[in-house]
Amino acid sequence: METNTDALLAYIESNIERTLNDCTSCGRCFDVCPMTKYADKLAGAQGSEVVDGVLDILRGKSATPAATEWTRVCTQSATCIPACPENVNPMLMLRLSRITALGSTGRPAVLPDNKRDPNFFRRINAFAALQLSEAELAEWQR
Secondary structure: OHHHHHHHHHHHHHHHHHHHHHHOOOOOHHHHOOOOHHHHOOOOOOOOHHHHHHHHHHHHHOOHHHHHHHHHOOOOOOOHHHOOOOOOOHHHHHHHHHHHHOOOOOOOOOOOOOOOOHHHHHHHHHHHHHHHHHHHHHOOOO
């Protein structure tokens, strides 16, 4: 009998496989990502190389520091989705990379748990401030 966990892992694996088959590593998703400028490890990185590294994470291979960093800093803004010429959902690709990098698919963890990252919530607050209107931000900060 298939459990919910088995079904979720099957869903994750099917999306990983689809992403690996469809992504051409052009790097356009990386180029439009608003978070790359906030990560020192991504300074000067080539989008196609970083995307190749993210795909390596999905394959269960060791990843480049830049790919691991992009996986870590993604805030799921979705600005990458319309940039993809292959109709891959790069936001989902990075989410799957994060799940895989945290060891949640049974592969070895290559990314520390967010709870141990002292800047995690500061990044969320900063990103949220970019999306909210002045009135919404004032209401949210009460």
